[in-house]
Amino acid sequence: QVQLVESGGGLVQAGGSLRLSCAASGRTFSHYVKGWFRQAPGKEREFVSAMDWSGTNTLYADSVNGRFTISRDNVKNMVYLQMNSLKPEDTAVYYCATGPSVTTATMTSPTGYGYWGQGTQVTVSS
Numbered sequence: 477q478v479q480l481v482e483s484g485g486g487l488v489q490a491g492g493s494l495r496l497s498c499a500a501s502g503r504t505f506s507h508y509v510k511g512w513f514r515q516a517p518g519k520e521r522e523f524v525s526a527m528d529w530s531g532t533n534t535l536y537a538d539s540v541n542g543r544f545t546i547s548r549d550n551v552k553n554m555v556y557l558q559m560n561s562l563k564p565e566d567t568a569v570y571y572c573a574t575g576p577s578v579t580t581a582t583m584t585s586p587t588g589y590g591y592w593g594q595g596t597q598v599t600v601s602s
Contacts, residue, residue, distance in 0.1 A: 478502040478591040480572050485596030488562055492600070496557040498572030498593055505591075506550035509578040512557045513586055514568035514598075524570070525557060526583035533580040540566070562600045569595040 484496040496512070511526035525546040527534045534546060545558040555572055575590030582588045 478505050478574060480574065480591055480593035482570065482572050482593040482596040485570060485598045487599045487601065490563055490600055490602050492562050493558070493560045494562065494598060496559065496570055496572075496596060496598075498555045498557075500553040500555070500574065505553065505574055508574045508576055509580065509583045510546075510548055510555040511573045511578070511583055511586075511589060512546060512555075512570060513573060514566075514570045515595075516568040519568075521571070521586050523584045523586070526578075527555070528580050528583070533583075535584060537584075559598070562598075564600045564602045567598060567600050569597050571595045 479501045481499045488494055507529040509526055509528050512524040513521050514524050515521040523537050524540055525536045527546045527548055543561045548555040572593045573589035578588040
C-alpha cells in the first residue's frame with residue numbers, strides 16, 4: 477500500500493509562486509510514474525503534470541506549460557510541483573498520484589493512477 481500526503485498549498489496573489497510537495501510512504505514506489513492533477517469546484521479533475529521514474533519523460537498541460545515545474549526525489553520518496561506566475565484560474569485542489577499501471581503513454585489520464593493523496597487547496601486571488 478502507498479500513502480501520499482500533499483502539502484504547500486495556500487492563498488497567493490496572482491503572479492505569485494507556490495511549491496507543492498507530495499510525500500510517499502509505504503511500499504517502494506520510486507519506479508512509478510508520478511503525476512499532479514487538480515480539480516476546481518464544479519469541474520472534472522484535470523491533468524497538470526507528470527514525470528516518469530527517471531525524469532526522462534515529463535509532460536505538462538498546455539495551461540501550465542512554462543509556469544509549472546515537476547520534480548522528484550526518488551531517495552526521499554518525494555515529488556514536487558513548483559508553480560510560478562500563478563493565475564486565478566489555477567485555483568483548485570491539487571492532488572498527487574502514482575501507481576504501477578501508469579505508463580508514459582497514459583500518464584495524462586487519471587484513470588490509471590491507483591494511489592491518490594488527499595489534496596491541497598491552492599487559491600489564487602486577482
